[in-house]
Amino acid sequence: MSAPYQEAIPKDDSTQPRASDFEATVGNPSDSEKSSLNSASKIQEVSKVRWILVCAGLFLGALLYGLDTTIAASVQGPILLSLGEIDKLAWVGIGFPMGAVAVILLIGRFYSLFEIKYLMIGAVITFEAGSALCGAAPSMNAMIVGRVIAGMGGAGMYLGALTYISIFTPLATRPIYNALIGLCWGTGCILGPLIGGGFAVSSATWRWAFYINLPLAAALSPIYIFLFPKHCSTPTIPTVTKLATIDWIGVTLNASVFTLFQVVLTFSGSTWKWTEAGPIALWASFAVCLTLYVIQQTFSIFTTPEKRIFPVHFLKSRTMILLYVGTAAAATGLAVGVYYIPLFFQFTRGDSAIKAAIRLLPFIVLNVFFVMFSGAILPMVAKGLYAPFYLATGIFTLIGGVLMYRVHVSTGVTSIYGFEILVAIGSGLTMQVAYSVAVAKAAKEDAQNAIGFINTAQIGTIAISLSIAASVFQNRGFINLRDALAGYNFTEDELRGALSGVQSAILKGGNAVVTQKAIEAIAKTIDSIWILVIAAGAVAFVCGVTMKWEKVDMEMVAGG
Template identity: 65%
Template sequence: MCSQFDRALTYITSFTSKKEQPIYNALIGLCWGTGCILGPVIGGGFAVSSATWRWAFYINLPLAGLISPVYLFLLPTHNPKPDIGTMQKLATVDWLGAFLFAGMFAILQVALTFSGSLWKWNEAGPIALWVVFAVFLIAFIVQQGLSIATTPSHRLFPVHFLKSRTMILLYTGTAASSTGLGLGVYYIPIFFQFTKGDSPIKAAVRLLPYICVFVTAVMLSGGLLPVLGRYQPFYIVSGVLIVIGGALMHTVHLETSTTSIYGYEVLMAFGAGMSMQVAYSVAVAIADKIDTLNAVGFINVAQIGSLSIGLSIAGCLYQNLGFDNIKNALASYSFSDTEIRAALGGAHSAILASGDLVLQRLVLGAIAATLRDIWILTIVAGAVALVSGVLMKREKLNLEMTAGG
């Protein structure tokens, strides 16, 4: 999925003008939002059917088969270096950098996922993972900085972008809005499934206001950017709305009305949508022509990488804080640690399925308190987006240039 997203943005950058790119980038956001709407509904349908949840993954194979002819025969070709053969192009790839970067991200995800849940923090397993992650991180920084086994023009990470104030702020602003959006997409349905007893399908349907407002904001920002030419306001508005929405979600408890939650999540969604795709057009507009694809990749790392890390951090907090909250709430009961952890996984756990209403109330209250803490990450993300926007240049870009491909 991430590869298709990256390729779509590369095509847009190659075959559209800088004035057209904002609206086309917004259309990518529309497609993403449509997937977020249909995905949970279809996946939830499989989960409660005899097909089981595995078909939520299997279904991608026939769908990919249907779409593949379009990719093969209808999309235009683009070869920026026609005078260089395939083997020569492969030789220029920063394979060592790619290995270190992929390893670093993979190990970080595993460390965040298993620390405190599968292993105690002071056990050998998580300590080893964090040490290996640190080694990969340091090795990647050194390898990129010194261009080891690559060249400055071909290294995986465009280090020279770190000298640009605007590029750095676009990165942090995009990372923040992406994190804020992802936390809502993941944890709003979880809240409804636990506290309202929703089925997977109904919980997914409750996400519709969030996604629809997000898509609307993405399309609005895509239409306004080439007209206004100024990008700073999008990040300021985005940060303010994400902070307000996250702060309101931080107040949600078991008795909070569904209507109120819809209102809170709409603020977060509109805020995230106002800045989610803006950086792609801005980064391409301010980068040198030779760095066009580097600019797209740079923002991709901010958007997709931060989403992955943000959800992993939130998952780590959910497992660790949730365990402590439920254990404290059930201190007078004799449930094992395994049973308490199972309660964090859903209504089918022995504790929640016991039929004891008092017990269920205690557990659900503890889970709601845990989710309130998760929204602190959203507040922080919104604050980062806001600060990034305030520090950006108050410049107006020229988006009247012609297509480059």
Template identity: 55%
Template sequence: MTSVTSLPASEQEGARTSPEDPEKLEDPEKATLSTDPSETSLPNNKRVEQPTKINWLLTCVGLYLGALLYGLDTTVAATVQASVYEELGNLQKLPWVGIGFPLGSVAVILLIGKLYDTFEIKWLIIGSVTLFEAGSALCGAAPTSNALIVGRVIAGMGGAGMYIGALNYISIFTTSMQRPIYNALIGLCWGTGAILGPVVGGAFSDSSAKWRWAFYINLPLAAVVSPLYFLNFPRYNPQPEHTALEKFKQIDWLGAFLNASTFVLFILILSFQGPIWRWAAPGSIVLWVLFGLSLISYGLQQTFSILTSPERRLFPIDFLARRTLLLMFFATSSAAAATSVTLYYVPLFFQFTKGDNALEACVRLLPFIVPFVFFVMFSGGLLPVVERYAPWYFPAGVLMIVGGALMYKVSPNTYTAAIYGFEILIAIGTGLVFQTGYAVVAAKVPAHRVAASIGFINIAQIGSICITLAIAGSIFGNLGFVKLEHVLTGYGFTDSELRSALAGSFSPVFQHGDARARKLAIEAVVSTMGTSFALVFVAGAVTLVSAFCMRWEKLGLQTTAGG
């Protein structure tokens, strides 16, 4: 059982800056964490249930499983798209099966972060799980591609709530010394899920259960652990002095709308350009104008706190003036971008070049899976020991640059062992820094800004995945079509048949074309995939530049036993 207590002020004070000290609050380099094991991020005079060790252990089981499911659904579409197209059609909407989930997440991440900073967190995370399951059920039962996309967006919104909820639970119920390990475990579970996503999708797509069970599988898994959420999760109310209506009025709803519209319009542009509208078409121009207006409006609204206040605005815009926080944002975005490109396009490479089915192609990700998982834990475990964060980012940037450059040059004749080696380089680079930013930013802000810092890095991580997949998909769809059109001139294939060649081997280009046409098509598709890996190279360069700009400082973290 858990008991309701108010933590004494003596247990909440340390080197972390106090909200009552305005001078220190504005000094970004004085906001660091104490090494006192009793220090937590709980503000004074807040009601909190202190969990027993067994309850906290069971809570962590629920949190980590939620992170795993969130990661799994982020990438599960990578190997079900071909099966979805065969059953539901609408090739031009196919990228949305993959993009819809991270788009739903990034559209509401900052809003959800504010909700966790305002309302009772236990009921928020239960609501998030419910939303995630509802979206998954809709995906599994989807009669049309539109229904599937809507389900993916809903599941993405719920998944974001699960993921942010897990990070908030950790920031509230662990000490500064424990937090890097717990954050690393969240990253490990998310990363494991993200890596298993294509495997699960491929396994179901190639089985008698078919692709729908790649989404239905979330339902029994969540049902098994749902009692943990209701019975074991401790409660924490960040604002017990306010009513629900007062809290509702605090939320920056205009900022939430503009944030969502900006991301959605940008992804629409990248998805529609080429397959549906030409770049100079009226529809494209209208979307670009709407996106520009939304982005400018969002920037102005947040800068001048229109219909909100500086304390309640959605985006922590003051973080952009903080050198360390901004560099963590860039570096985390880069690691997420490199990870997402690798997870999506390595299986696709083997499907085209080796004729692998979805499951076989995903097994080829093992050289990425193992080192990625190991180095996420390795960096998280050693961060409190080394105490300096900058050293992780130098090798990470170099390895991403090298791995991305090598993948950029792949061809259908590249040795399989060489591809495995390139995967390992990218995995080590991304694993070293994939989750590190959460611990660093939490150590650089005062206690009452920890939730905002989590949302800030969430935007970097999940937002980067969404935008990167959209950019890579646009490159793959548009450049791939141009290359196929060039090499297959005279073979009589229609535009729709050429575009279908980018979706898989069921295309008429591969089913009915002669041997030379198939060879030319594969070379064109693989060349286009290589271009997508230029994003990994760029991500590595951004990480390396960020590393050179980071301060060589200690965070003052030490390792303690979890619990």
């Protein structure tokens, strides 16, 4: 089968990663195509036990990353009761993906320059430090800082796992490994609300929802330290020289753009009035940073086209753009489902955190199944034909989003399960596909850029969609509650307290009429959040229609 057409992304077949000591043992999948065909047998015959243990470490990192992505969904109420400051509550969920997306491109550049084993260990340590701070947090500010730090470390673990897979696995089976990473991440997403809800109602308290990461990582620390293979693509270049090649201005502007956008979007309307000087100044700062970032990256100011932090040349490729947008659409469906399905059941059915998390299982299990399903059939049955996956994502997500938007307080539980499963199938089908396709479409030396590019779409969109959803929930929810309870003289704090799900005078005051009106108003607010998913489904459908219906030869994957 011929190599895939490279759409404005030239390949340089002479560019090869340096063989490491581990590759010499298990086979170097980044050598010629002939070498890639027998690398799997070398791994199995020579270093099977070691490779299994290495994969265990990689998969655990992905699992912990998924765990912390969703664990906040079921512990926000207990955290609020302990730490207070309802205006900052949304950051318990948003802080983690925001920390990840702020540094993901920088981490990707690090993995292409420095020893990946040490970077992976450093990421694990950072993640554990953030988790420990969250567990011990004496205030909401400390909790937010811990979540951001954990997100930065988690991004390094996740990207490190994808990097190891791109370097050390056989080319033909790489989509399977990527799907396994997605499976472990999805399993973490399943366990997150369950573990968080379980600890929230136990004597251990919500703090162990974060502390649990420490013993899990400690158990496999010998694997990280003694068995993880070493690999550095630029072993002869001094560290100072490597650091000097990084586009630090682009790194700073990238982090500023994402951070400012999420801060102003989350706090505007809830903490600050839209017309106040604070949010106006922040919106203006965001616009300035975004403009400077676009200009600096486009014209490679204080850097070079090869060294700029964002792979601008990917924007010349229709396929890469559509892969990015399609992945973002899938991530939106996942983020909204994971956070707002349990919330709906907590408000409308009075579920505990653990029961609401259990009700999320159909969504997560089906999502994870279809992540694996698409990873398995992409190289084997579909023979690399990727466009139909995005078309299917659009159809399932759009239909599921519309049905969830029409859900009301009296909708049957069975019907809701059916609707959420449609969204789960849609988001699962293309949650991981782009990692394999983007690397296949990129030049060998651009493999790490391709991984970071898609990871920004996936994790960045989770952060942005949660910020938008939180803003809608706080602002639209307050308006809906105010209108529904007009005449009852509830204060603004009481109305916002009802949105948190805590023991508020509105929901627990004993007035059945007030409680029912409040629940209906909140359910209506959650319905409006599903508009995000409807839009994501429509976008994914357009991506599937406009993508090239081409087959990407998985035997010719670049960058490995």
